[in-house]
Amino acid sequence: MTVAVLALQGAFIEHEHMLKKLGVDTIELRQASDMQKDFDGIILPGGESTVQGKLLRDLGMFEPLREKILSGVPVLATCAGMILLAQDIARQDDTYLATIPVTVRRNAYGRQLGSFHTEENVAGIGQVPMTFVRAPYVDALHSDTAGNKPEILSVVLDRIVGIRYKNQLAFAFHPELDTDTRIHESFIEMIHNYLQ
Ligand code: GLN
Numbered sequence: 001m002t003v004a005v006l007a008l009q010g011a012f013i014e015h016e017h018m019l020k021k022l023g024v025d026t027i028e029l030r031q032a033s034d035m036q037k038d039f040d041g042i043i044l045p046g047g048e049s050t051v052q053g054k055l056l057r058d059l060g061m062f063e064p065l066r067e068k069i070l071s072g073v074p075v076l077a078t079c080a081g082m083i084l085l086a087q088d089i090a091r092q093d094d095t096y097l098a099t100i101p102v103t104v105r106r107n108a109y110g111r112q113l114g115s116f117h118t119e120e121n122v123a124g125i126g127q128v129p130m131t132f133v134r135a136p137y138v139d140a141l142h143s144d145t146a147g148n149k150p151e152i153l154s155v156v157l158d159r160i161v162g163i164r165y166k167n168q169l170a171f172a173f174h175p176e177l178d179t180d181t182r183i184h185e186s187f188i189e190m191i192h193n194y195l196q
Contacts, residue, residue, distance in 0.1 A: 001024055001025065001040050001041070001188070001191055001192070001195070002024075002025045002026065002027055002038060002039045002040055002041075003019055003024055003025070003026050003027075003039060003040065003041040003042070003043060003188075003191070004026070004027050004028070004029050004034070004037070004039035004041070004042050004043070005019075005026050005027070005028055005029065005042075005043045005045065006028075006029045006042070006043065006044050006045060006052070006065075006081075007028035007029060007030050007045075008029075008030065008047075008051075008052055008055040008056070008059070009047045009048060009051050009052050009055065010045045010046050010047015010048065010052065010080055011045045011046045011047060011078075011174060011176060011177065012028070012043070012045040012047075014045075014174075014176035014177060015043045015045055015078075015176045015184075016028075017176075018175075018176050018181060018184050019043075019184060021181060022181055022184055022185060022188060024188060027039060029042075029061065029065070031059055031061070032059055032060040032061050032064065034061075035061055035064035035065060035068070039073075040073070040074070040191050040194070040195055041073060041074045041075070041076070041187065041188075041190075041191040041194075042065070042068065042069065042073055042074070042075045042076075043075075043076050043077075043078075043081070043187075044075065044076070044077040044078070044080075044081030044082075044084055044085065045078060045079075045080070045081055045176070046078045046079030046080045046081060046133065046174050046176075047079075047080045048080060049080040049081075049083035049084055049096065049106070050094075052080055052084060052096075053084060053094070053096040056084075056096070062096075062097075065097065066097050066099065069085075069097060069099050069167070069168065070099060072166070072167050072194065073167065073194070074167045074168075074169075074187065074190045074191045074194050075167060075168045075169065075170075076169045076170075076171075076183075076184070076187040077168065077169065077170040077171070078170075078171050078172075078173070078174055078175060078176065079133065079135055079136065079171070079172060079173065079174055081170065082104060082136055082138075082170040082171065082172055083096070083104055083106060083136050084096040084097050085097050085098070085099050085100045085168060085170055086098065086100055086102050086103065086104040086136075086138075087099070087100060087101050087102060087103075087142065088102070088103040088104075088140075088142075089103070089104055089105075089106065090103055090104065090105040090106070090139055091105070091106075092106070099165075099168060100150055100163065100165045100168055100170060101141070101142035101143065101144045101149070101150065101165070102138050102139075102140065102141055102142060102150055102163065102165075103138070103139040103140040103142070104136045104137065104138055104139060105136055105137055105139045106136045107134050107135075107136070108135065108136050108137045108139075108159070109132065109134075109135060109137075109157075114133075114134050115131075115132060115133045115134060116131075116132050117129070117130065117131050117132070118130050118132075118156060120154055120155070120156045120161075121154065122153050122154045122162055122182075122183065123151075123152070123153045123154065123162075124153070124186065125182050125183065125186060126182075128154075128175070128178075128180055128182060128183060129178040129179075129180050130154075130156065130161070130173040130174075130175075130178075131173055131174045131177045131178055132156075132161075132172065132173045132174070133174060133177075135161070135172040135173060136172050137159035137160060137161055137172050138150075138159070138160035138161070138163055138172070141160070141163070148165075148166075149165075150163040150164060150165035151163060151164045151165070153169075153171075154171070156172075156173075159172075161173060167190070167194065169183075169186075169187060169190065171183065
C-alpha cells in the first residue's frame with residue numbers, strides 16, 4: 001500500500017512520519033507528473049488553503065487530483081485540506097476541489113480560540129486528542145444529487161469538526177500533530193477496504 005501526501009505547502013512531513021510509524025509507504029505529490037504514480041490513498045495536509053489551491057492550479061495538478069478523488073481513491077484531509085474539499089466556503093467566492101457537499105467556515109473560532117487543544121469523541125474511534133490551528137469548521141451539510149449527506153464523525157464546541165463522505169474523511173484539527181495514531185489507522189483500514 002502506498003499513500004500519496006500532497007506536499008506543496010503546510011504540515012505534510014508530520015503525516016509522512018505518522019504513516020512511516022504505521023509501516024505504510026508514502027510518496028509526495030509535488031508536480032503534475034507525480035499524479036501519474038501508483039498510489040492507493042491521498043492525504044491533504046493542513047496549511048494555507050488559498051496557497052495550496054493556487055499552487056494546485058498553477059502546477060496543473062488540480063484536475064488530475066480531483067479526478068482521482070472522484071474515482072474513489074480514499075482521502076484523508078486535515079484543516080486546510082478540509083477547506084480544499086468543501087463545495088462551499090462561507091464569506092469566500094473561491095472554492096477548490098469541491099468534492100464534499102458541505103459549507104465550511106475558515107478561521108472560524110475567533111481570536112481567543114485561534115489555536116487550542118482538546119479531546120473529544122470521533123465516531124468509531126473514541127476519545128481523540130485534537131489540536132486546532134486557525135481551523136475551519138463545517139457550517140452546513142448538504143445533500144448531493146443522490147440525496148446523500150456527509151456523515152458527522154465529530155463535534156467540538158457545538159461545531160462539526162469531522163465528517164465522512166463516501167471515500168473522503170475530513171477533520172478540522174491536526175491528528176498528525178499528536179501522537180495518537182488511530183485516525184490514520186482508520187484511514188489505512190479504509191484503503192484496505194477500497195483495495196479488496
Ligand atoms: N487557516 C487555514 C486556512 O484557511 C487553515 C489552517 C490550518 O490548516 N492549520 O487555510
